[in-house]
Amino acid sequence: MSQALVAGVVVGGIYGLMALGIVLVYKGARVLHFGQGEIGTLALFVAWWVVDERQGLGQPWLLGAAAAVVAAAAVSLVFERLVVARMVEASRLAIGVATVGLLLFLFSLELKLWGASPKYLAPPIEGLGPRVAGLHVSPTQVLALVSAAAIGLGLTAFLRRTDFGLGVLGAAQDPAAARLVGVPLARVSVFTWVVAGVLAAVAALLVEPTIGVFTAGFMTRFFVFALAAALIGGLTSLPGAFAGGIVVGILDQTVQYWSLGVPVPGLSVLAVFALILLVLLVRPQGLLGRAAA
Amino acid sequence: MRPARRQVVVGAVVIAATVLPPLVSRVAPGFLDELLALRLAQAAAFAAMALSLNLLMGYAGQISLGHGALLAVGAYTSGILTGRFGLPFVAGLAAAAVLGGAVAFVVGLPALRLRGLYLAITTLGLLLVMQESILQIPWLSRGSAGVALPRPVAGDFVFTRNADFLALVLVVVIVLWLVDANVTRTRLGRAFRGLREDEQVAASRGVDVARHKLLAFLLSGAMAGVAGCLHGHLLRFVDSRTYDLNLSLLLVAVVVIGGLGSRLGVVLAGVGFGLLPEILRAITPAAEGWDHLLGAALLIVAMARHPEGVAGAITEARHAKAARQARAGVAESAPTEIPRLPELPRPAGAADRPAVAPGEALLEVRDLTVRFGGLTAVDHASISVPAGRIVGLIGPNGAGKTTLFNAVGGFVRTASGTVHLGGQRIDHLPPHERAARGLGRTFQRVGLARDLSVRENLLLSQHAICRYSAVAALGFLPGAARTEAEAGERADLAIAAIGFERFADMPAKHLSGGMQRIVEMACALVTAPELLLLDEPSAGMAPGAVENLAIRLRDLRDALGRTLLLVEHNVPLVLDVCDEIWVLHAGRVIAHGTPDEISRDPTVVEAYLGRNVPAEPVS
Structure with missing residues (x-):
């Protein structure tokens, strides 16, 4: 049980990272970015291609991770410039459907380039790791937890402490006023979309070792979990989204733990889906977000 | 056909x-x-x-x-x-x-x-x-x-x-x-x-x-x-x-590419994307999988360029052209002359509407309160509207006029109070049932389904009096066919009354603002509502048209004894056309009387009209 809690906090931190991306884009553009998860999967394929010794280049993991992040940033940048930036006048719904198009595009591209067979990306650090207070904590889990916390805190600090970060938050609240005080809205938009893509890539790199293998569509599954996390924060609260990630992670792992041997598979997915419905129907403004007008 | x-x-x-x-x-x-x-x-x-x-x-x-x-x-x-x-x-x-x-x-x-x-x-x-x-x-x-x-x-x-x-x-x-x-x-x-x-x-x-x-x-x-x-x-x-997921998303792409809402386009796009993998494979084995990429790319392009879909964009362009041509035939795009509004008899499907003798209270709002969070938008307001009269509701910005309209229509939750229409209590009813009991309204922003044609808007407005079941609709059973024919006749009568025959099949959004207002009025009148709520009917109208509007509103009252309640910022119009006026200020009723009494009432003059108001109504 405690083992499930540890695993829950670890994957929860990863969901939280993706949820931060969802919230950033939602605050900035009032849009749900459905392509975000698949940007992570694409990054994972890039990392696999760089790292894998037999079918890829056989380079070190860190180089693969760097390439993954660069790829995610590049895809996000291109999508923002070519599509989002040209849809300033469009309805938010239309932009949302365009991100669905991005999701389908990346999904199909992965299938086309790398096929449907599962891929295995070696974890950054091998081994079982130390026992802490009687619990197994693998090096990968430690790495995931530390990176998620560091990135989450770092991003929040950047947004709250720097002029550009405050500009991002200000633009989210009132674009017209932000423009008047000189916030570069175009750059802010690029920033939010690119950061969302990079967060998805980092989350993908961190979550893959906990599963072991991945295929096309891998991260869109976790995108749904991250959506649940972001919804708990009302889609507008950054700390709420991260905390929501931990909640979803613990729910996911404990239900998996308790439902071993139950004849209905995938109960944790069912539980997360129920959580989404519950939050949407009972408290659409989230547990921590502010009520929308 | x-x-x-x-x-x-x-x-x-x-x-x-x-x-x-x-x-x-x-x-x-x-x-x-x-x-x-x-x-x-x-x-x-x-x-x-x-x-x-x-x-x-x-x-x-x-x-x-x-x-x-x-x-x-x-x-x-x-x-x-x-x-x-x-x-x-x-x-x-x-x-x-x-x-x-x-x-x-x-x-x-x-x-x-x-x-x-x-x-x-x-x-x-x-x-x-x-x-x-x-x-x-x-x-x-x-x-x-x-x-x-x-x-x-x-x-x-x-x-x-x-x-x-x-x-x-x-x-x-x-x-x-x-x-x-x-x-x-x-x-x-x-x-x-x-x-x-x-x-x-x-x-x-x-x-x-x-x-x-x-x-x-x-x-x-x-x-x-x-x-x-x-x-x-x-x-x-x-x-x-x-x-x-891949199949589900490809379907979204197919529907958008085929043109959202276009049956033929969607079926053609479906067949096309169904056969595309085979065609690509026949060309070269390397082309496998390109169909999904193509679908995704087209979906993104369609959304970025034409959110109504590719086929939608084509129809759209055709309609816009037709609208330009049809409008070119009319002397001015913003008419100063408002056509006669349709005066249709009560429809057969409206048998259970309340009957009220002229002069008796048709609408009775008692002690109504609406709160938004901490803000009290309407504060224990009571008004009544006698049948067969034109009644005005005025007040400065933020006085709660539109909120009161929305409360009568059933669109906001009320904290207290009752609303009676023709003696029947309606404040617990959802909006569509209030409409079925003979409550019609227009909106401050024009209340039309913008993508629907003028004729379809007039048919949509008859929803409550088209009484046939969903099953009858799906099978287009005789009852449904007969009702549809009647509704179509009423729509055509209304179109003829306002002289919009040449615009009948054009999406409402291609008409000018003034023309849209006229269509909206026709829509509100096509079911011959017992009470018509008009929210700023003169907004955006040329001064000449406003004068004309007063004539048309009087027509409605005099020809068929319609009852009108209007919210209006144009004070001269209200003083000119209304039989009686209610004045709201900060959510409360501060005065009620004939236009003459209102324009002389010192509290109203102070709260709203300003000090230099001519004693005689301007017409």
């Missing part, structure tokens, strides 16, 4: 679909071999899936990213019933439709509270749950192996050959097409499209928004169940990966 001719065409198409594939495959197998028949049947099934999603997304404007879940419900249901329990194909098909509809209905429940992209979340979540949990239940799929679906049997005949099954698929697709066509030509389709454009406007025209949202999900789900069933029996075996 005339009904008789339509029947001949439909009959000919059905016979061709039934006879041709089996015949050609036997007489000239070179033209239709088994593989080609399989591909054609797949394409037809794909078109059926696209029709189902089009009903939900294109007509009702509800997004589904997880339509594959409903297809899987259809395929699994029929597979288990026919394959394992040996029931006939027809039973499997019917059960697939019923269960598909039921699951979609449940999925649609959140749509009553949520809009837009939130539905994308829940439908995406449903697909994930379906794939990872429900479809993996060992009893359903016997492990993760999936479900086998036997080909249908009719007597001694088994649909083993793909060409024979193709005929069956084609016939079912034709039936779906006909049902879909009946949706769009009846109150059902108009209600779907009305709520897609503006739920408040649709409700004020008598559409039960919640009911029709769920109906859209139900119908779309039933069609998806049928499509999944056909597709499954064609493949003979499906598993949890058959109806995955």
Whole structure:
């Protein structure tokens, strides 16, 4: 049980990272970015291609991770410039459907380039790791937890402490006023979309070792979990989204733990889906977000 | 098309679909071999899936990213019933439709509270749950192996050959097409499209928004169940990966590319994308998978350039051109002359409306309070409107006039107070039932379904008096056909009254602002409402037109004894046209009287009119 809690906090931190991306884009553009998860999967394929010794280049993991992040940033940048930036006048719904198009595009591209067979990306650090207070904590889990916390805190600090970060938050609240005080809205938009893509890539790199293998569509599954996390924060609260990630992670792992041997598979997915419905129907403004007008 | 001719065409198409594939495959197998028949049947099934999603997304404007879940419900249901329990194909098909509809209905429940992209979340979540949990239940799929679906049997005949099954698929697709066509030509389709454009406007025209949202999900789900069933029996075996996210999203792309809401476009796009993999493979094996990339790219481009879809963009351009040409024929695009407004008698479907003698109170608002959070927008306000009079409601900005309108119409929650219409209490009723009791209204921003034509808007406005069931609509049964004909006549009368014949089939959004206001008035009047609420009818009108408006409003009162309540900023117009006036200030009623009394009342002058107001009303 405690083992499930540890695993829950670890994957929860990863969901939280993706949820931060969802919230950033939602605050900035009032849009749900459905392509975000698949940007992570694409990054994972890039990392696999760089790292894998037999079918890829056989380079070190860190180089693969760097390439993954660069790829995610590049895809996000291109999508923002070519599509989002040209849809300033469009309805938010239309932009949302365009991100669905991005999701389908990346999904199909992965299938086309790398096929449907599962891929295995070696974890950054091998081994079982130390026992802490009687619990197994693998090096990968430690790495995931530390990176998620560091990135989450770092991003929040950047947004709250720097002029550009405050500009991002200000633009989210009132674009017209932000423009008047000189916030570069175009750059802010690029920033939010690119950061969302990079967060998805980092989350993908961190979550893959906990599963072991991945295929096309891998991260869109976790995108749904991250959506649940972001919804708990009302889609507008950054700390709420991260905390929501931990909640979803613990729910996911404990239900998996308790439902071993139950004849209905995938109960944790069912539980997360129920959580989404519950939050949407009972408290659409989230547990921590502010009520929308 | 005339009904008789339509029947001949439909009959000919059905016979061709039934006879041709089996015949050609036997007489000239070179033209239709088994593989080609399989591909054609797949394409037809794909078109059926696209029709189902089009009903939900294109007509009702509800997004589904997880339509594959409903297809899987259809395929699994029929597979288990026919394959394992040996029931006939027809039973499997019917059960697939019923269960598909039921699951979609449940999925649609959140749509009553949520809009837009939130539905994308829940439908995406449903697909994930379906794939990872429900479809993996060992009893359903016997492990993760999936479900086998036997080909249908009719007597001694088994649909083993793909060409024979193709005929069956084609016939079912034709039936779906006909049902879909009946949706769009009846109150059902108009209600779907009305709520897609503006739920408040649709409700004020008598559409039960919640009911029709769920109906859209139900119908779309039933069609998806049928499509999944056909597709499954064609493949003979499906598993949890058959109806995955990729397929669901490709369907979204197909519906957008085909043109949201365009039946023909969506079917053509469905057939095209159904056959595309085969065509690409024939060109070069390396082209495999390009169909999905193409679909995705077109979806993104369509959204970035023309959110109404590629085919939609073409129709759009045609309409815009036609609108320019038609408007060029009219002397001015912003008319100063307001045409006579339609004065239609009470419709037959309005028998249970309250009857009130002229001069007695038709609308009675007592002690009404509306709060938004800490703000009290309307504060214990009481007003009454006598039948057969024109009553004005004035007050400075933020006085609570529109909020009071919305409370009477049923669009805001009231904290206290009662509303009676013709002696019947209506404050507990939802907006569409208030509309059915004879409450009509116009909106400050023009309350029209912008994408619907003028004529369709006038038909939508008669939703409450078109009384036939959803079943009658789907089958276009005689009752529905008769009511539709009557509604069409009323719409044409209204169009003739305002002289808009040449704009009748044009989307409302292509008309000028002033013309849209006239159409909106016609829409509000086409059901001959007992009480008409007008929210700033003169907004955006030229001064000449405002003078004219006063004449038209008096016409309404004098010709058929209509009762009007208007919120208006144009004080001279109100003083000129109204029989009595209520003045709101900070949510409270501060004065009531004839225009003469109001313009002399010192509290009103101080609170609202300003000090230098002429004592005589300006006309």
